[in-house]
C-alpha cells in the first residue's frame with residue numbers, strides 16, 4: 001500500500017513538474033522592487049478608498065514613483081473614484097486569485113490611467129465570490145503575495161485598498177504587504193476597530209508574514225467643529241498607539257467626496273482644496289517613511 005502510494009505520489013509530482021513547465025510566467029521581470037502598502041480598517045466608511053486613491057496619485061504626481069493601485073474590495077470603489085482617469089482595458093483580479101493552476105500575475109489584468117506611472121486593477125464584483133473560493137484553496141493566505149512576485153518588480157509602490165472586514169481578501173492583502181496604513185475616524189467605536197485590526201496584524205506578523213509593519217495610524221474625516229470628540233478619540237489612540245500616529249490629519253472636506261462623485265482624484269478636481277493639501281502632506285510623509 002505504501003509502495004503504491006509512493007509511486008502514485010511520484011506520478012502526481014511528475015505531472016505537476018510538467019505542468020509548471022508550461023505555466024512558467026511569461027511576464028519579464030522589471031528592475032524595481034515595490035513596497036506594498038495595504039490601506040485597511042475593519043470599520044466601514046473611514047476613508048480607506050479616499051486615502052488609497054489620493055495617496056497613490058500624489059506619490060506619482062509629486063514623487064515621480066511608479067504606483068499600482070489595487071482594489072481588493074468587491075464594492076469596486078477605487079474605479080468609481082477615478083473612473084474618468086482610467087483608460088479602458090485590464091481584466092478581473094478574481095480570475096488571477098482563483099486560477100487553480102497558480103502562476104498568474106496581477107500585472108496581467110491592470111489598466112493604465114491618464115497619469116503616466118499610475119496603473120490600477122479594474123473594479124471586479126466577482127471578487128465577492130472569489131473571497132469564498134479562496135477559503136477552500138490550500139495556502140489560501142499566500143495567493144495574492146505570490147501573484148505579485150513579478151508584478152512588484154515593475155513598480156515602486158503597490159497601494160492596496162481593502163474591504164471593511166477582516167475576511168480572506170483583507171488577509172491576502174496583509175500577507176502580501178510590507179506595511180499597513182490604518183485610517184481611523186474620530187468616532188466612539190473607532191478605537192475598537194483599530195484594536196481589532198492591529199491584533200490581526202500582529203497575529204499575521206507572528207504566523208504568516210514576519211515582514212509586516214504598521215506604517216501609521218491616520219486620523220480621517222476630522223470635523224474641526226467637534227473638538228471634544230476629536231480630543232477624546234485622539235487621546236485614547238495616543239495612549240495605545242502614540243508611536244505610530246501620523247503627524248497629519250485629514251479633515252472633513254466636501255471637495256473630497258465631490259471629487260469621488262466626479263470620478264477624479266482630488267488634485268485634478270480641486271488642487272487648491274484643503275483635502276488636496278492634506279493628502280499631499282500625507283504622501284510626502286509616506287515617501288519619507290518608505291525611503292527611511
Ligand SMILES: Nc1ncnc2c1ncn2[C@@H]1O[C@H](COP(=O)(O)OP(=O)(O)OP(=O)(O)O)[C@@H](O)[C@H]1O
Nearest residue numbers: 044045046047048049050164221251252253257260
Ligand atoms: N475627509 C473627508 N471629507 C469628506 N468626505 C469624505 C472624506 N473622506 C471620505 N469621505 C467620503 O466618505 C465616504 C466614505 O469614504 P471612503 O469610501 O473613502 O471610505 P471607505 O473606508 O473606503 O469605505 P468602505 O468601508 O465602504 O470601503 C465617501 O462618500 C467619501 O467621499
Ligand SMILES: [Mg+2]
Nearest residue numbers: 048049073077
Ligand atoms: Mg472603500
